[in-house]
Amino acid sequence: MANRVDDFNAFRTKMNERILGVDNRAIKRFFGVDTLTYEAGALDGKTKEMLGLVASMVLRCDDCVYYHIIQCKNEGVTNDQMFEIFSVALTVGGSIVIPHLRRAVAFLDELDPKAAKS
Amino acid sequence: MANRVDDFNAFRTKMNERILGVDNRAIKRFFGVDTLTYEAGALDGKTKEMLGLVASMVLRCDDCVYYHIIQCKNEGVTNDQMFEIFSVALTVGGSIVIPHLRRAVAFLDELDPKAAKS
Amino acid sequence: MANRVDDFNAFRTKMNERILGVDNRAIKRFFGVDTLTYEAGALDGKTKEMLGLVASMVLRCDDCVYYHIIQCKNEGVTNDQMFEIFSVALTVGGSIVIPHLRRAVAFLDELDPKAAKS
Amino acid sequence: MANRVDDFNAFRTKMNERILGVDNRAIKRFFGVDTLTYEAGALDGKTKEMLGLVASMVLRCDDCVYYHIIQCKNEGVTNDQMFEIFSVALTVGGSIVIPHLRRAVAFLDELDPKAAKS
Amino acid sequence: MANRVDDFNAFRTKMNERILGVDNRAIKRFFGVDTLTYEAGALDGKTKEMLGLVASMVLRCDDCVYYHIIQCKNEGVTNDQMFEIFSVALTVGGSIVIPHLRRAVAFLDELDPKAAKS
Amino acid sequence: MANRVDDFNAFRTKMNERILGVDNRAIKRFFGVDTLTYEAGALDGKTKEMLGLVASMVLRCDDCVYYHIIQCKNEGVTNDQMFEIFSVALTVGGSIVIPHLRRAVAFLDELDPKAAKS
Numbered sequence: 001m002a003n004r005v006d007d008f009n010a011f012r013t014k015m016n017e018r019i020l021g022v023d024n025r026a027i028k029r030f031f032g033v034d035t036l037t038y039e040a041g042a043l044d045g046k047t048k049e050m051l052g053l054v055a056s057m058v059l060r061c062d063d064c065v066y067y068h069i070i071q072c073k074n075e076g077v078t079n080d081q082m083f084e085i086f087s088v089a090l091t092v093g094g095s096i097v098i099p100h101l102r103r104a105v106a107f108l109d110e111l112d113p114k115a116a117k118s
Numbered sequence: 119m120a121n122r123v124d125d126f127n128a129f130r131t132k133m134n135e136r137i138l139g140v141d142n143r144a145i146k147r148f149f150g151v152d153t154l155t156y157e158a159g160a161l162d163g164k165t166k167e168m169l170g171l172v173a174s175m176v177l178r179c180d181d182c183v184y185y186h187i188i189q190c191k192n193e194g195v196t197n198d199q200m201f202e203i204f205s206v207a208l209t210v211g212g213s214i215v216i217p218h219l220r221r222a223v224a225f226l227d228e229l230d231p232k233a234a235k236s
Numbered sequence: 237m238a239n240r241v242d243d244f245n246a247f248r249t250k251m252n253e254r255i256l257g258v259d260n261r262a263i264k265r266f267f268g269v270d271t272l273t274y275e276a277g278a279l280d281g282k283t284k285e286m287l288g289l290v291a292s293m294v295l296r297c298d299d300c301v302y303y304h305i306i307q308c309k310n311e312g313v314t315n316d317q318m319f320e321i322f323s324v325a326l327t328v329g330g331s332i333v334i335p336h337l338r339r340a341v342a343f344l345d346e347l348d349p350k351a352a353k354s
Numbered sequence: 355m356a357n358r359v360d361d362f363n364a365f366r367t368k369m370n371e372r373i374l375g376v377d378n379r380a381i382k383r384f385f386g387v388d389t390l391t392y393e394a395g396a397l398d399g400k401t402k403e404m405l406g407l408v409a410s411m412v413l414r415c416d417d418c419v420y421y422h423i424i425q426c427k428n429e430g431v432t433n434d435q436m437f438e439i440f441s442v443a444l445t446v447g448g449s450i451v452i453p454h455l456r457r458a459v460a461f462l463d464e465l466d467p468k469a470a471k472s
Numbered sequence: 473m474a475n476r477v478d479d480f481n482a483f484r485t486k487m488n489e490r491i492l493g494v495d496n497r498a499i500k501r502f503f504g505v506d507t508l509t510y511e512a513g514a515l516d517g518k519t520k521e522m523l524g525l526v527a528s529m530v531l532r533c534d535d536c537v538y539y540h541i542i543q544c545k546n547e548g549v550t551n552d553q554m555f556e557i558f559s560v561a562l563t564v565g566g567s568i569v570i571p572h573l574r575r576a577v578a579f580l581d582e583l584d585p586k587a588a589k590s
Numbered sequence: 591m592a593n594r595v596d597d598f599n600a601f602r603t604k605m606n607e608r609i610l611g612v613d614n615r616a617i618k619r620f621f622g623v624d625t626l627t628y629e630a631g632a633l634d635g636k637t638k639e640m641l642g643l644v645a646s647m648v649l650r651c652d653d654c655v656y657y658h659i660i661q662c663k664n665e666g667v668t669n670d671q672m673f674e675i676f677s678v679a680l681t682v683g684g685s686i687v688i689p690h691l692r693r694a695v696a697f698l699d700e701l702d703p704k705a706a707k708s
Contacts, residue, residue, distance in 0.1 A: 129456065133457075136463070137455065137456070142434075142437045142441055144444075144445065145441045177450045179414070182449070182452070182453060
C-alpha cells in the first residue's frame with residue numbers, strides 16, 4: 001500500500017546523498033538554506049510547512065507536494081486542514097492544479113489508508 | 119507617502135466593479151469562490167492569508183502580493199512573520215523572486231512607514 | 237491499445253469522487269465553476285474546449301491536455317485543427333512545450349489509431 | 355483616452371524594427387513563425403487569435419494580452435465573447451490571473467470607450 | 473543500465489517523425505528554428521547547449537533537461553561544469569527545481585555509470 | 591538617457607540594504623548563495639552570467655534580465671553574443687518572451703547608446 005511513499009523516500013535520500021557528495025559549494029549551501037527556512041522562528045514549524053505545501057502546489061511540483069504533505073502530517077496538520085491548504089492552492093493556481101490535487105490526495109491516502117475510507 | 123497603496127486599492131475596486139458588472143456567471147462565481155477560500159474554517163483566517171501571500175509570491179504576481187500583504191497586516195501578521203513568509207517564497211521560488219521581494223518590502227514600508235525606519 | 241486512455245479516465249473519475257466527497261465548500265464550488273466555464277454561451281462549446289486545450293498546453297499540464305483532447309474530439313475538432321491548436325501552443329510557449337506535444341500526439345493516436353497510421 | 359494603446363503600439367513597432375534590424379537569423383525566423391502561426395488554415399484567423407489571447411492570459415503576459423485583444427477586436431470578437439475567453443483563462447489559470455484580467459479590461463475599455471460605459 | 477536513455481531517445485525520435493509527418497508548416501518551421509538556434513555563431517555550440525540546459529532546468533521540463541544533458545556531454549561539458557550549470561538553475565529557480573535536479577543527476581549517471589561511482 | 595538604468599540600480603541597492611538589514615538568517619544566507627553561484631569555478635564568470643541571463647529571460651523577470659545584462663556587459667559579452675542568448679531564450683520560452691525581449695533590447699540600448707544606432 002505504501003510502496004509509492006517508500007519509493008519516493010528512497011529515491012529522494014539516495015539522490016540527495018549523491019548530490020551533496022559532489023564538491024559544489026553553492027549547491028551544498030542552497031540545501032542548507034532550504035533546511036534553515038523551515039525552522040521555527042517568528043512562525044512555528046507547522047505554519048512554515050503549510051506555507052511550503054501551498055507554494056509547491058501552485059508551482060505544480062508533485063514531488064515537492066508529497067514531501068511537504070509528509071512534513072505537514074508530522075507537524076500535526078489534520079486532513080481537514082490539508083484540504084483547506086489544497087483549496088487555497090486550487091483557487092490561486094486554477095484548474096491546472098487539479099491533476100496535481102488528485103495525485104496529492106492519492107498520496108495522502110497512501111500515507112493514511114484509514115482516513116481515505118472514512 | 120501612501121499614494122501607491124491608495125492607487126492600488128482604487129484601481130482594484132474600480133475594475134472589480136466593472137468586471138462584476140458584466141453578465142458572465144463563470145467570472146462572478148469564480149470571484150465568489152475566491153472570497154470563500156479565505157474564510158476561517160479548519161484553518162483560521164490569518165493562516166489562510168499567509169498561505170495566499172506565499173502562493174502569490176512564488177507565482178510572482180506583484181498585485182496579488184500587495185493585496186495579501188494588506189490582508190495579512192489586517193489579520194495581525196507581524197513584520198518578523200512577514201519576512202519569514204518571504205523567506206519561504208524566496209527559497210522555494212529562487213532568486214527570480216528577489217525583484218518581487220524588493221517591491222513587496224517597499225509596499226510594506228509604505229503601509230507602515232514607522233516600521234521601515236526601525 | 238487504449239489502456240492509457242482508460243487508465244487516465246479511471247484515475248480521474250476515482251479521485252474526483254474522492255475529492256468531492258470531502259466537506260470543503262471552496263473546492264466543490266471551484267469544480268462547479270470549472271464545469272460552468274465550458275458551457276456554450278457567447279462562444280460555442282467547441283471553441284471553449286479549444287481554448288481550454290491551448291491554455292493547458294502552454295501551462296504544460298499533460299493530464300489537462302489529455303482531458304481537453306478528449307473533449308475536443310467529442311466536439312468534432314478534426315486532427316488538422318488539433319495540430320493548429322498545438323502550433324499556437326508551441327509558438328506561444330516555446331520549445332519547452334515540445335515534450336508535451338509529443339505526449340499529446342501519442343495520446344491523440346491512442347484515441348484514434350486509424351488517424352495515426354494515415 | 356487612447357494614449358496607452360498608442361504608446362503600446364509605438365513601442366512595439368519601434369522595438370520590433372530594432373530587433374529585426376539585427377543580423378540574427380534564429381530571431382528573424384522565429385518572428386516569421388509567429389506570423390505564420392495565426393494565418394487562417396484548418397482554423398480561421400478569428401479562432402486562432404482567441405487561442406493566442408487565452409494562452410497569453412494564462413501565461414500572464416500583459417503586453418501579449420493587449421496585442422491579442424487588438425487582434426481579436428479586428429477579427430470581430432464581441433465583448434461578450436471576450437469575457438468568455440477571459441473566464442476560461444481565469445478558471446484555468448486561477449486568481450493569480452485577476453490583476454491581469456483587470457488590466458485587460460481597462461485596456462479593452464480604452465480601445466472602445468463606449469462599450470465601457472454601457 | 474542505459475534503458476531509460478534508450479527509451480527516451482526512441483520515443484523522442486518516433487514522435488518527432490510523427491509530428492513532422494503532419495502537414496503543418498508552422499510546426500515544421502518551429503522545429504527548424506529550434507535547430508538553427510543552437511548552431512555555432514557569435515557563441516560556440518557548447519555554450520549554446522549550456523544555455524539550453526539551464527533554461528530547461530529553471531522551466532522544469534525533465535525531457536528537455538535530459539536532451540540538453542546529452543548534447544552538453546557531446547560538446548565536452550565535464551561533470552563539474554554540469555553541476556555548476558545545475559547550481560545556477562537551482563539558485564535562480566529555487567528549491568522547486570530540486571526534484572528535477574535529482575532526476576537530472578540520475579540521468580547523467582545512467583549516461584556515464586563510471587562517473588557516478590567516483 | 592541612462593535614467594532608467596540609474597533608477598534600476600538605485601532602487602535595487604536601497605531595497606537590498608533594507609532587506610539585509612532585517613534579522614532573518616534564511617534570507618541573508620540565500621543572498622550569500624546567490625553571490626557564490628556566479629563566482630568563477632569549473633565555468634568562468636562570463637559563462638555563468640550568460641546562464642543567469644538566459645534563465646532570467648525564460649522565467650520572464652525584467653529586473654533579473656536587466657541585472658544580468660549589466661553583468662554580461664561587464665564580463666565582455668558583445669551585443670552579437672547578447673542577441674544569441676536572447677535567441678535561445680526566445681526559442682525555448684516562446685513568443686511570450688517577446689515583450690521582455692523588447693524591453694531587454696531597450697535597456698541594452700540605454701546602457702550603450704552608440705551600439706543602438708549602428
